[in-house]
Amino acid sequence: MIAKLKIVMGICASVFLLTSCPSGIKSGVKPSSVNIGSKSSATGIAYNQKGGFQVDKKFSGQLTGPNLVFIEGGRFTMGSLEEDVLGIHDNVERTVSVQSFYMDETEIAxxxxxxxxxxxxxxxxxxxxxxxxxxxxxxxxxxxxxxxxxxxxxxxxxxxxxxxxxxxxxxxxxxxxxxxxxxxxxxxxxxxxxxxxxxxxxxxxxxxxxxxxxxxxxxxxxxxxxGRVLPSYRLPTEAEWEYAAKAMIGTQQEDENQINQRIYPWDGPSLRQSQGKARGTMLANFKRGRGDYAGIAGKSNDGAIITTEVYKYPPNDFGLYQMAGNVNEWVQDLYRPLSFQDFNDLNPVRRNEKLDKASRYDSKNNNSLIDNKVRVYKGGSWSDVAYWLAPGTRRYLDEDSATATIGFRCAMISAGTNK
Known part of the structure; x- marks a missing residue:
């Protein structure tokens, strides 16, 4: 009788341990991705036993790769705020959300x-x-x-x-x-x-x-x-690039209110510093007008006839340098003029001809340059006028082509919790 009682008490004690602290974490603390505990919260089986399921308990979050800056995701109005001077209407405004990600703080040098x-x-x-x-x-x-x-x-x-x-x-x-x-x-x-x-x-x-x-x-x-292997470096999507360039986090007030939109990666309609000791200096490297790439000697406005060093100008509110000017930048997306119409409102990207066939544009008969090999580039360059510096403007080029005005920077998923 006593032996049976001991067995029952032992079983009850085991059940209590499994139900009261199933993950092996201190009472009152719930498991998280970076504090997973010593036991499975689903089965109560201990991790990392010999021959059992292995979990790296030293994981403390995704490592930040070299040259990367964390970009907290959110909702934003994607599209061009500038007058559509070419009448293309290929980036009409729409509301989308972008998951948090990482992006190179500079162009690849x-x-x-x-x-x-x-x-x-x-x-x-x-x-x-x-x-x-x-x-x-x-x-x-x-x-x-x-x-x-x-x-x-x-x-x-x-x-x-x-x-x-x-x-x-x-x-x-x-x-x-x-x-x-x-x-x-x-x-x-x-x-x-x-x-x-x-x-x-x-x-x-x-x-x-x-x-x-x-x-x-x-x-x-x-x-x-x-947890010690970084996700893949890749090109940013057009939505990620535009979101990061606008850096609307710099206009944030209480709750979800933003005090203004942005034409460029900084506030205001001007391309010059509006205050401080650097007042009047250019905020980007671009072509000011016909034949004017930098101003005059001794008073060179943007300090560069062609490209310039990747840290030359102040970063935007996400800490990204030269998201306007210097060089245009490749993004992932296949170009389609109707991308604003055919899109997913969460992490949008255009990577195939779905809903917008290349055959509609008749590139084979030279009636269009649009096919399944043209990719979007953004940001404006040292050889472009200010219009192309606005994050919402977009152009395209064949994926096998190259110019003296296009470079790139990489991006990477933020896997798990936001910082």
Whole structure:
């Protein structure tokens, strides 16, 4: 009888422990992604037992990758606030919401791209290395003496913190693949180990990325569940880019009230500093008018005839530099003039021809330039007038093409809780 009573009491005690503190966390504290506890709150089974389900309890939140700035998501009015001078009406205002994400605080500079080329040259084939090279001939012009830029702009140290140009949308996506692998390798502390040679005949960015990822067994063993592997670097969507450029967080008042909209990434209609010691100086690098790229010697308004260093001007309210001017920037989206009409109001992106077929535009008969290879770019450049500096304006170019006025910056998902 006593033995049976002890068994019953033992069972009751076990049930009490499972129900009173199922996750192994101190009483009154609920499990969260960064404080998961020692036991499953669904089964009461302990994590990390030998041969059991493994959970990394050291996870304290997503690591912030190099050069990234956290962009808290929210609702905003996407679209152009400027007069549609071209009469295209391809970015009519609409309300959308964007999930929190990370974005490069600067445009990717020449030195960053040269780092990529160095790695690719070691880890991939000669064919792919040559395909990754920027087109430096974008500086050539039959009626202008830009010849020195063809040889010097990409590689001369004086230009190393200038934005890389002459890169296509496809090349940018290859760079993102490599950067993801390179950063995760660095975070794993495996960057000084003997490298493996790539497979013969490989010709894609995946070759360099795979080599970077598999240089050590340590890196190869890291999984998404470990929390020590960053999500992929990628191009921002058009909605993310526009949201980050407008930086409406700087106009926020109590509750959900915003005191004004923004034509540019800063307040007001002017392109100059409106107050302080720097009052009157330009806030972006752009073309002021026909033949005027910078002002006069001694009083150079924007300090740059062509591009300039990526940290040259003050950041916007998200901490992002030069979201207007210097160089235009590639985004993920396929271009369609009706994107404002056919869209999802949460994290919108246009990546296929659904609801708006390319055949409608008849590019095969040269009646349009719109097809399934044209990608959106935004932001305005050193060679553009102020109209194109407004975040809501948009243009497009073939994904295989490159110019001296288009560069890029990367983005990344914010996986989990907001900061």
């Amino acid at each position: 020449n030195v960053h791209y040269l780092e990529y080329l160095y790695s690719v040259q070691k880890d991939s084939t000669q064919d792919f290395y040559e395909s990754a090279l920027p087109d430096t001939t974008v500086w050539k012009n039959d009626l202008a003496f830009n010849d020195p830029y063809v040889e010097q702009y990409l590689r001369f140290p004086g230009f190393r913190m200038y934005p890389v140009v002459g890169i296509s949308w496809k090349q940018v996506n290859d760079y993102c693949v490599w950067r993801t692998a390179a950063v995760n390798q660095q975070l794993a502390g495996a960057d000084k180990v003997k490298e493996k040679k790539p497979k013969k005949g490989a010709t894609t960015a995946g070759t360099a990325a795979t080599a970077a990822t598999t240089r050590t067994n340590t890196t190869a063993r890291l999984t998404i569940e470990s």
